[in-house]
Amino acid sequence: MVQADAHWADWSQAQLERAAEHGGLLINPIIYAKFAVWYDDIEQVESVLADFGTAFEALPREALFLAGKAFRQYRTRRGTRASVLPDLFIGAHAAVCELPLLTRDTARIRSYFPTVALLAPARD
Secondary structure, eight states: OOOOOTTTHHHHHHHHHHHHHTTOOEEOHHHHHHHHTTOSSHHHHHHHHHHTTOEEOOOOHHHHHHHHHHHHHHHHTTOOOTTHHHHHHHHHHHHHHTOOEEOSOHHHHHHHOTTSOEEOOOOO
């Protein structure tokens, strides 16, 4: 299991397994870095990603451009968090490449990238 979060671990694990069975998983450098936080060494990260049959893809320039525009829009709306930019890179990548996105942060993604198909938990 990636992270033993009491509330989300089972749901997250099931979603990753389902995605792996139906076409595989794709991550970009931002997702890789966010994922790696939970591991002590790169060998562990690579092993877990290999178990899921994960493919790695660079961010297209169109996605980088779109993320920049979304961040400018976020700042115009008086957003103050600097940590929002990585999530905007991920959302822009999904939007440009028409990829579904596994996330629990549906509000932000829908706000800036309304065309992205989201794989998200049902609302309580």
